[in-house]
Amino acid sequence: MRHSAATAVISLAAVMAAMTAFADGVGAEPSGKIYVSNEKSSSITVLDGRTHEVIDEFETCARPRGMHFNLDRRQFFVGCADDNVIAVYDTATAKLVHRIRKMEEPETFDLHPSGKWLVVSNEEDAAATKVNVASGKVEGEAELGEEPEGVLFTADGKTVYVASEANNLVHVIDFETMEVKADIFVGTRPRRFALTRDEKYLWVSAELAGEVDIIDTATNKVAWDILFLPPGFRREEVTPVDLLITRDGKTAYVALGRANHVGVVDVESRRITDYILVGKRPWGLALTRDESLLYVANGLSDDISIIDTGTHKVLKSIPVGMIPYGILIDD
Amino acid sequence: MRPSALVLMLLTLLPAVAAAAERESFTIGYLEIADDPRYAEVRSYTGLKLRTVHRPFPGAEVAARESRATGRALGLKLGLERRQAADVAGLAAEIRGMRDRAGIRFFLVDAAADALLALADATRDDGVLLFNISEPADRLRREDCRANVMHVVPSRAMLTDAMAQYLAARNWKRVLVLRGEQGQDAATVAAFERSARKFGLKIAAVKDFKLGNDPRNRARNNIALMTAEPDHDVLFLADGYGEFGRYVPYQTHLPRPVVGAQGLAAAAWHWAWERHGAPQLNQRFDRHAGREMKDADWAAWAAYKVIVEAVARSGGTDFDSVAAYLKGEALTFDAYKGNPASFRPWNNQLRQPILLHTHNAVAARAPLDGFLHRRDVLDTLGDDEPESKCRF
Numbered sequence: 238m239r240h241s242a243a244t245a246v247i248s249l250a251a252v253m254a255a256m257t258a259f260a261d262g263v264g265a266e267p268s269g270k271i272y273v274s275n276e277k278s279s280s281i282t283v284l285d286g287r288t289h290e291v292i293d294e295f296e297t298c299a300r301p302r303g304m305h306f307n308l309d310r311r312q313f314f315v316g317c318a319d320d321n322v323i324a325v326y327d328t329a330t331a332k333l334v335h336r337i338r339k340m341e342e343p344e345t346f347d348l349h350p351s352g353k354w355l356v357v358s359n360e361e362d363a364a365a366t367k368v369n370v371a372s373g374k375v376e377g378e379a380e381l382g383e384e385p386e387g388v389l390f391t392a393d394g395k396t397v398y399v400a401s402e403a404n405n406l407v408h409v410i411d412f413e414t415m416e417v418k419a420d421i422f423v424g425t426r427p428r429r430f431a432l433t434r435d436e437k438y439l440w441v442s443a444e445l446a447g448e449v450d451i452i453d454t455a456t457n458k459v460a461w462d463i464l465f466l467p468p469g470f471r472r473e474e475v476t477p478v479d480l481l482i483t484r485d486g487k488t489a490y491v492a493l494g495r496a497n498h499v500g501v502v503d504v505e506s507r508r509i510t511d512y513i514l515v516g517k518r519p520w521g522l523a524l525t526r527d528e529s530l531l532y533v534a535n536g537l538s539d540d541i542s543i544i545d546t547g548t549h550k551v552l553k554s555i556p557v558g559m560i561p562y563g564i565l566i567d568d
Numbered sequence: 569m570r571p572s573a574l575v576l577m578l579l580t581l582l583p584a585v586a587a588a589a590e591r592e593s594f595t596i597g598y599l600e601i602a603d604d605p606r607y608a609e610v611r612s613y614t615g616l617k618l619r620t621v622h623r624p625f626p627g628a629e630v631a632a633r634e635s636r637a638t639g640r641a642l643g644l645k646l647g648l649e650r651r652q653a654a655d656v657a658g659l660a661a662e663i664r665g666m667r668d669r670a671g672i673r674f675f676l677v678d679a680a681a682d683a684l685l686a687l688a689d690a691t692r693d694d695g696v697l698l699f700n701i702s703e704p705a706d707r708l709r710r711e712d713c714r715a716n717v718m719h720v721v722p723s724r725a726m727l728t729d730a731m732a733q734y735l736a737a738r739n740w741k742r743v744l745v746l747r748g749e750q751g752q753d754a755a756t757v758a759a760f761e762r763s764a765r766k767f768g769l770k771i772a773a774v775k776d777f778k779l780g781n782d783p784r785n786r787a788r789n790n791i792a793l794m795t796a797e798p799d800h801d802v803l804f805l806a807d808g809y810g811e812f813g814r815y816v817p818y819q820t821h822l823p824r825p826v827v828g829a830q831g832l833a834a835a836a837w838h839w840a841w842e843r844h845g846a847p848q849l850n851q852r853f854d855r856h857a858g859r860e861m862k863d864a865d866w867a868a869w870a871a872y873k874v875i876v877e878a879v880a881r882s883g884g885t886d887f888d889s890v891a892a893y894l895k896g897e898a899l900t901f902d903a904y905k906g907n908p909a910s911f912r913p914w915n916n917q918l919r920q921p922i923l924l925h926t927h928n929a930v931a932a933r934a935p936l937d938g939f940l941h942r943r944d945v946l947d948t949l950g951d952d953e954p955e956s957k958c959r960f
Contacts, residue, residue, distance in 0.1 A: 360848060363637070382637030384848050402845060403902075404637045405880070420641035422880055425900045425908065426845075445902050471945070473907040495906070 267310070268329045271523075272565040273534060273541060274301040274315055275558025281315065282557040283331055286525075286568055289543065289553055295331065298322045303345035304563040307370065308352025313565055316343035318360060323368070328567050337373040340366070345387055345429075349412070350394040356412070358385035358399055365399045365408075367415055377415035382406045387429035391436055398439060400427035407441055409457060419457045423450045428478045433504060434486030442491060447475035449491060451507070465491065467498045467512040478520040483528050488546075490531055492519040499533055501549065513549050515542040523564035534561040591639075594885045595647035596875055597666050597675040598628050598868075599659050601683055602652045606702075610809070618810040624701055625650060626857035627868030628676055634852070635876045642880055648872065656683050660690040667696060673887045674699070676871045678864065681705040681712075688714040697891055699875075701867040706759060709915040709951055713958035718894065719917045720874070721867035724759040726950035727834040730922035730934035731827060732763035733948070734834075735802055737936045740825070744800035745774040746816065748807040748829075756806040756828070767939075772800040777812050796821035805829045831926065834934070837866035838925040843933075844906045870909075870918070874901045906933065907946055915958035919946040 270292075271284040279300060283293040298317030301324075306313045312334055315324045323337040323346070341359035346368075348355055354376070355368045365385055367377035382401025389398045390412070399408045400423075407427055409419040424443025427450075431440045438460070439452040451461040465475050476494030482504060483489075489502040495518055501511040516535025519542070523532045530552075531544040541555045541564065600623060612618045632648040639646040649672065651662040659679070666672040677684055677698045684703055691698070698717045700708065704724040708717070735743065743764060747757045757774060764771055778788040786793055795803060795816075803820060807813035807829040817826045825831060839850050839860035849869070853861040861869075874894065879885055882893035893899065895911055903909040905921040912919055924932045935945045941952075951957070 361851060363634075380637075383634040383852070384845065401637060403634055403848075404641075405877075405902075406637060406641055408637075417640075420637065422641060425902050445908050446900055473944070473946075476906075 268567045270328070270331070270567050271532065272304060272313065272326075272331070272567070273557045273561050274304050274563045275539075275560060276300050276302050276536075276562045277559035279317075279319075280558045281326075281331070282561070284541070284555065284557075286566065289555055291555065291557070293331065294558055298324050298336070302562045303343070304565045305346060305348050305355070306565065306567075307348065310567060313567075314346070314348075314355065316340070316346055316357065318342045318344055323355070323357070335373075337368060337370075339375075340368070344385075347388040347390050347397065349390055350392060354412075356388050356390070356397045356399070356410075358388050360384055360386070363401075365397070365410065365415075367412070379408065379410050379415045379417055381408050381417070382420075386427065387441070389430035389432065389439075391432065398430055398441075400430065400441060402426050402428065402444075405443075407439070407452065421452060421457050421459065423452070423459060424448050424462065429480055431480045431482040431489060433482060434484075440480060440482070440489065442477040442480050444476045444478055444494065447472050447477065449477060449480060449489075449502075461507060463502060463507055463509065465493055465496070465500045465509065465512075467493065467496050467500070470496050470498075479522040481522050481524060481531075483524070490522055490524075492522050492533060494518050494520060497535075499531070499544065511549050513544055513551065515544070515551060516540050516554055521561065521563045523566050525566055526568045532564045532566065534564055536560045536562065591643055591645040592885070593645040593647055593670075594639075594879060595649050595666075595670055595672050596628075596632075596872055597663065597672045598625060598648060598650040598678075599662060599675055599687075600625070600650070600652050600678040601656075601659070601680075602654050604678070604680065606680055612811050618814070622857075622859065622862070622865075624678055624862070624864035624868040626853065627701075627861065627865035627870075628872045630849075630853050630856050631869040631872035631876075633856075635873065638876055638880055644879070644885070646876065656686040656690060659683075659687050663687075663691050663696055664694060667694065673697065674875045674890075676701050676868055678702045678868070681708055684708065684717065685712055685714070688717045692716060695887060697887075697894075699871040701871050702864040705755070706951075709917050710957040713915050713960065715916070715960040717916060718871075718911060719915075720871040721863060722836050722920065722922060723917060723950050724755060725762065726917075726920075726922055728756070728759040728763040729766065729949045730834040730924060731760070731804075731832075732767040732769055733934050733936045733939050734832070734924050734932055735769055735827070736767040737932075737938065740801035741768065742770050742772045742798075742800045743802055743804050744772045744795065744798070744824075745804045746794065746806065746813075747774055747776050748809060748812060749776070749778065750808040752808040753806040756808070760804055760806070760828075772798045777807075779812050791816055791819045792821045795824070800824060802827060805831075832924055832931060833926075834922050834924055836863040836920070836922065837861055838923050838930050840925065840928055841905075841923055841930045845902070845904045849904050870901070870903055874899070874909075874918070877901055909946075912947070912950075912953070914953045914956040915951060917950060919944065919949070921946065922949055 269286040273282040299319035303316040325334045341362040343357045344360040346355045346357040382404030384402035387400045407421040424446030426444040428442045449463045450459045453460040475496040480491040491500040498512040515533045517538035518536045519533045521534035533542040653659045700719045803826045805828040813829040878890045878893040882889045899910040900908040909920045922934045935948045939948045
C-alpha cells in the first residue's frame with residue numbers, strides 16, 4: 238500500500254486541486270489541515286493536507302469519535318463518549334474553544350442545516366438529544382432503541398434519521414418536536430447513513446448483515462439491499478460501517494470493516510463496481526472537497542489510507558493514533 | 569444486490585404512542601430451581617471465597633429493557649416473567665400455568681443438566697421451547713439432545729476446542745493435563761482430550777491431583793513433582809473447585825504457562841471484551857446488576873434477544889413461525905462477538921465465537937485465523953454435523 242514515486246506525483250497534483258477548490262466554501266479560508274480522532278489514544282492527529290505529513294497529535298477528551306464542522310467551518314465538534322463531552326475546537330489553530338458538557342455518551346451527531354443545533358446519539362442512554370450549539374443546552378430528546386449510532390438530517394432540516402444498533406431499527410424523527418414518526422426494521426446492527434441527492438432513498442449500512450439497506454423515504458420501507466462480498470471473503474467477514482455518496486449523487490463508497498476493503502457502488506444501478514484494499518478494519522470515510530481523494534480510517538491498523546478516486550488506487554497510508562475513528566478535512 | 573426479502577416482513581410504525589394502549593403482549597418466561605447447588609457459596613479454608621456465582625436473571629432483564637424500542641416498532645408489549653420451583657415437576661407445572669394463562673411459549677431455563685433434561689421430557693408435548701442458558705454439558709448436545717431445547721450457552725466441547733485452537737496456533741502442542749476430583753473435572757478433561765485429537769495436540773500425560781499434604785501421596789499432591797515430567801509446552805488444568813489450581817501457576821517444576829482453570833481460560837463472555845459493541849453491553853449490565861457480566865448472564869441476555877429477533881423477523885408472535893425462524897438459516901443474530909450467530913440444526917446449539925481471556929484481557933477470539941470450515945468457521949468449535957451424535 239506504499240505509494241510509488243509516480244503515484245505520489247498524481248497524489249500531489251490531486252491535493253493541489255483539492256486545495257484550490259475551496260472557492261465554493263461558505264466560511265473561512267481553509268487551513269488545509271486534516272483532523273483524525275483516535276478513540277483509544279484519546280487524541281487527535283493533525284495531517285498537512287498537501288504533504289500528508291503528520292504535523293501534530295494532541296490530547297483531547299476521552300474516547301473521541303464523531304467529528305463535524307460547524308456551519309462556517311471555523312470550528313469543529315468532537316464527541317467524547319467517556320467524558321460525556323462534546324469538545325469544540327478552532328479549525329485553523331486546533332485550539333479548544335469550549336466544551337458542551339453533560340452529554341450522555343455522545344458517539345456520532347449531525348449538524349442541523351441552519352447550524353444552530355446538533356442532534357447527538359447518546360450511546361448509553363437509548364436517546365437522541367437536540368443540542369443548541371450556542372448555549373450548549375439540551376432542547377429536546379427522543380426515546381430510541383439501545384446504542385443509537387448514525388445521525389443524518391434531511392437538507393430541509395425537518396427530519397432526522399437515527400440508527401439503533403442493538404435493536405436493528407432506523408428511527409425517523411421529526412426535528413421540531415423530536416417525536417419518533419416511524420421505526421423501520423433493517424438488517425442486523427445498523428450503523429451509518431447516506432441520502433441520495435434527491436433524498437428519495439436513505440442508505441443505511443447494516444454491519445452484521447454485511448449489507449447496505451436502501452430505504453424508500455416516501456414509504457419508510459426497505460426497498461432494496463446491496464450485499465457486499467469482496468473476492469475471497471466470507472459473508473461474516475464483511476462488516477460495513479461508514480458510507481458516503483458523492484455530490485453528483487452517482488457514486489457511493491462503503492467502508493467494509495473486517496473485510497479490509499472499501500466497496501464502490503454505482504448509485505443509480507446499485508451495482509458494486511469495485512473493491513479497494515485498505516488497512517485493517519476501515520470504518521471512517523471522508524472525501525476532499527473536489528472528491529479526488531478518499532480518506533479511510535483503519536481502526537485496527539492505526540492508520541489512514543488515501544485513495545485516488547479516479548484510479549481507485551491507494552496512494553499512501555499514514556500512521557496516526559490508536560484506533561482512528563473519524564476524519565475531517567478542512568480544504 | 570437483490571430486491572429485499574425484508575420488505576414483506578417490515579413493519580412501519582405509525583404514531584408510536586397511539587397504539588401503545590392496546591398493544592398485544594408477548595412475554596418470555598424465566599425458570600430456575602430453588603436451592604440450585606450450583607449457586608451455593610463455596611468457601612475455602614479461612615473463609616476465602618474462591619468463586620462467587622450469581623444467578624443470571626439480570627442478563628434477561630437487561631435484554632428486556634433493551635428490547636423496548638423493538639416492542640414499540642412491533643406494536644408489542646414485551647415482557648419477562650420469572651418463576652422458581654423446588655423441582656422439575658414444579659417447573660413443569662409453572663410452564664403449563666404460564667402457557668395457559670398468558671400464552672407464554674418461550675422459556676429461558678437456568679438448570680443443571682439432569683433437571684434440564686427431565687424438564688424437556690416433561691414438557692415435550694406442551695408446545696413450548698426451552699432455552700438452556702447455563703449448562704455446558706456435552707451430552708445435552710449429543711445423545712441427550714432434545715428438539716424442544718435450544719442451547720445458547722456454549723458446550724464444553726466448544727470451549728475446549730477454542731483452547732485447543734489457541735494452543736495449536738501458538739505451536740504449544742505438548743500438553744500436560746492435571747485433573748481434579750470433581751465430576752466436572754473429568755468431563756472437562758474428556759472434552760479437552762477430544763479437542764486435542766481434533767486439532768493435533770499431544771497429551772503428554774493426564775495426572776490426577778488430590779488436595780492434601782500427605783507425604784505418602786506426594787505424586788498426587790506435590791505440584792513441582794507432578795509437573796517435572798514428561799516434558800510439555802503448556803499445562804492444562806481442570807479444577808472446578810479451585811483450591812488446588814490456584815497454587816499451580818508459578819509453582820511448576822518447568823517454566824510453563826498454565827491454561828484452563830487458571831491463567832488463560834475459554835468463555836462465552838468476558839467483562840474486558842472491547843469489540844463488537846461489547847463495552848456498551850458490559851456497561852449496561854454493570855449498571856443494572858452492579859457486577860461483571862459472566863457467561864450465563866450473557867446467555868440469558870442472548871436468549872431473550874434472539875427470541876425477540878425471531879419475532880421481529882418472522883413478522884409476528886405465532887409460535888410455529890417464530891420457532892421455525894429461530895431454527896432456520898436466515899437468523900443473523902448479533903451476539904456482540906463479531907460473527908453473526910445462528911442455531912445448528914443438528915443439535916440446536918447456538919454457533920458463536922468463544923473468547924480466550926486472562927484475568928483482565930481477552931487474548932484471542934476463536935475461531936482463530938487459519939481454522940477453516942467448508943460452510944461456517946464457527947462450526948470448527950464444538951460438534952460438527954458429520955460427527956453429531958444427536959438424533960431428535
